[in-house]
Amino acid sequence: xxxxxxxxxxxxxxxxxxxxxxxxxxxxxxxxxxxxxxxxxxxxxxxxxxxxxxxxxxxxxxxxxxxxxxxxxxxxxxxxxxxxxxxxxxxxxxx
Amino acid sequence: xxxxxxxxxxxxxxxxxxxxxxxxxxxxxxxxxxxxxxxxxxxxxxxxxxxxxxxxxxxxxxxxxxxxxxxxxxxxxxxxxxxxxxxxxxxxxxxxxxxxxxxxxxxxxxxxxxxxxxxxxxxxxxxxxxxxxxxxxxxxxxxxxxxxxxxxxxxxxxxxxxxxxxxxxxxxxxxxxxxxxxxxxxxxxxxxxxxxxxxxxxxxxxxxxxxxxxxxxxxxxxxxxxxxxxxxxxxxxxxxxxxxxxxxxxxxxxxxxxxxxxxxxxxxxxxxxxxxxxxxxxxxxxxxxxxxxxxxxxxxxxxxxxxxxxxxxxxxxxxxxxxxxxxxxxxxxxxxxxxxxxxxxxxxxxxxxxxxxxxxxxxxxxxxxxxxxxxxxxxxxxxxxxxxxxxxxxxxxxxxxxxxxxxxxxxxxxxxxxxxxxxxxxxxxxxxxxxxxxxxxxxxxxxxxxxxxxxxxxxxxxxxxxxxxxxxxxxxxxxxxxxxxxxxxxxxx
Numbered sequence: 288x289x290x291x292x293x294x295x296x297x298x299x300x301x302x303x304x305x306x307x308x309x310x311x312x313x314x315x316x317x318x319x320x321x322x323x324x325x326x327x328x329x330x331x332x333x334x335x336x337x338x339x340x341x342x343x344x345x346x347x348x349x350x351x352x353x354x355x356x357x358x359x360x361x362x363x364x365x366x367x368x369x370x371x372x373x374x375x376x377x378x379x380x381x382x
Numbered sequence: 383x384x385x386x387x388x389x390x391x392x393x394x395x396x397x398x399x400x401x402x403x404x405x406x407x408x409x410x411x412x413x414x415x416x417x418x419x420x421x422x423x424x425x426x427x428x429x430x431x432x433x434x435x436x437x438x439x440x441x442x443x444x445x446x447x448x449x450x451x452x453x454x455x456x457x458x459x460x461x462x463x464x465x466x467x468x469x470x471x472x473x474x475x476x477x478x479x480x481x482x483x484x485x486x487x488x489x490x491x492x493x494x495x496x497x498x499x500x501x502x503x504x505x506x507x508x509x510x511x512x513x514x515x516x517x518x519x520x521x522x523x524x525x526x527x528x529x530x531x532x533x534x535x536x537x538x539x540x541x542x543x544x545x546x547x548x549x550x551x552x553x554x555x556x557x558x559x560x561x562x563x564x565x566x567x568x569x570x571x572x573x574x575x576x577x578x579x580x581x582x583x584x585x586x587x588x589x590x591x592x593x594x595x596x597x598x599x600x601x602x603x604x605x606x607x608x609x610x611x612x613x614x615x616x617x618x619x620x621x622x623x624x625x626x627x628x629x630x631x632x633x634x635x636x637x638x639x640x641x642x643x644x645x646x647x648x649x650x651x652x653x654x655x656x657x658x659x660x661x662x663x664x665x666x667x668x669x670x671x672x673x674x675x676x677x678x679x680x681x682x683x684x685x686x687x688x689x690x691x692x693x694x695x696x697x698x699x700x701x702x703x704x705x706x707x708x709x710x711x712x713x714x715x716x717x718x719x720x721x722x723x724x725x726x727x728x729x730x731x732x733x734x735x736x737x738x739x740x741x742x743x744x745x746x747x748x749x750x751x752x753x754x755x756x757x758x759x760x761x762x763x764x765x766x767x768x769x770x771x772x773x774x775x776x777x778x779x780x781x782x783x784x785x786x787x788x789x790x791x792x793x794x795x796x797x798x799x800x801x802x803x804x805x806x807x808x809x810x811x812x813x814x815x816x817x818x819x820x821x822x823x824x825x826x827x828x829x830x831x832x833x834x835x836x837x838x839x840x841x842x843x844x845x846x847x848x849x850x851x852x853x854x855x856x857x858x859x860x861x862x863x864x865x866x867x868x869x870x871x872x873x874x875x
Binding site: 317 | 479480481482483578579580593619622623625685687688690691692694695702706709710711712713714715716719723724725726727728729730731733734737742743745746747749750751753760762763764765766767768769770772805806807810822823848
């Protein structure tokens with residue numbers, strides 16, 4: 288599977304990573320190379336094999352749906368690049 | 383005691399308990415070595431004040447008697463572990479300035495046992511790499527050298543391996559997603575164990591690929607690894623994949639007796655083009671275990687060849703999801719925005735500026751293999767192949783094999799910068815012997831066994847049954863003793 292510039296642009300957009308237009312051909316080449324390496328997986332007969340979903344056979348634990356901490360608003364906001372009046376601040380989302 | 387920082391963990395423990403050495407003096411010796419070792423690039427955030435405070439508390443505890451093994455032991459902590467109030471940035475610019483308001487479970491347990499933190503250790507950005515060159519701090523350097531070139535300590539736990547091998551700490555924490563404890567341990571001539579998936583809590587460790595990530599100790603001896611693993615391991619309600627199993631006394635398992643044990647040599651690991659020096663050390667290791675009374679058998683792990691491609695689908699897929707949290711909103715780097723930029727531009731610019739090239743590449747590969755239309759062809763197929771790789775091991779163990787012996791790495795340490803012209807896939811080949819265990823969730827330990835013709839350390843990997851780290855470490859202990867690896871890098875820094 289070869290990745291063209293259009294696909295590379297779309298993947299970068301989906302990943303929310305800005306890639307300059309001039310860098311897209313190189314990116315497409317790198318991604319194609321890596322995906323080419325993965326093509327080997329097509330040699331394997333996987334008929335009747337279930338995709339592995341758990342590393343060790345175990346049922347995922349459940350816990351009661353209760354608050355386990357709280358009242359730590361200042362700690363939650365402490366590392367934010369922009370926090371105002373108890374909120375995370377971001378550029379305008381809705382016009 | 384001349385240079386206390388050169389002690390093994392077990393010798394330091396014994397000296398502290400006997401009162402031959404104080405935790406404060408030991409910590410001072412390590413802090414001095416740390417400061418004198420800046421050329422190794424191992425430490426990226428130093429915490430001497432915290433270390434001395436912890437050391438004083440440890441001395442009081444030692445005096446009172448009954449202190450845990452780790453009490454007063456100075457450690458280096460990989461930058462991937464969240465440590466309260468101390469920079470924890472996974473060697474990434476996107477987490478610049480991030481100081482967690484909480485402590486990872488592993489460091490909580492270590493500190494609870496009285497361990498001392500000297501500082502945070504260098505690594506590949508988000509643990510993605512095999513040479514420590516993708517770090518935002520610049521690479522860590524291997525204390526071993528044979529000419530004027532600087533060699534890689536391996537990766538991703540390169541700073542940990544460099545610090546332990548250079549005696550800039552007594553031991554260090556590492557994490558291993560595809561070989562990131564075992565490969566750097568082999569490159570630097572130290573011991574590193576990746577425990578069974580679920581043995582050690584992942585809570586508070588910055589996530590790369592959650593179904594593969596596992597933390598473990600990096601130490602100067604197998605005994606040290608056993609001691610430190612006991613402190614790190616155990617069930618944690620905050621990690622839903624953490625196993626609810628009692629933690630055995632791994633050190634007590636080091637009987638040195640492996641008579642009658644069956645050691646498998648997987649024929650698929652005899653790769654075409656395997657270097658003669660690697661083959662030689664592998665043969666030598668098998669001979670040592672045979673001499674110790676084990677039976678050496680040929681085993682087959684037929685899907686080995688597909689482990690790397692499966693890994694490079696699954697790990698980036700999980701990474702693209704895990705790293706979606708770095709959006710410039712809650713923590714870390716936010717790009718300066720231009721007039722009229724909205725929230726999408728904020729995400730895209732912040733992530734483009736904050737993530738390095740390899741991390742961006744893996745996020746995008748992961749995004750691609752998870753995208754509509756390719757999910758089955760790549761991601762689901764890789765997970766099916768993963769099930770087959772796991773089954774290969776299960777069949778070998780069902781045949782009565784107790785442990786599997788393989789090389790740890792396909793080469794000794796290479797020069798920093800030497801792989802820059804290589805394509806990413808060539809760098810990925812470093813993990814060829816180690817990555818299978820992460821896919822299968824199995825424990826594996828890297829043990830230094832000898833030097834190559836140039837004088838660089840070579841390691842072998844032992845693979846154990848799930849949850850049998852004690853037995854695995856006992857095999858490693860026998861190998862270590864037989865190999866008698868006592869070489870140290872000569873100090874140039």
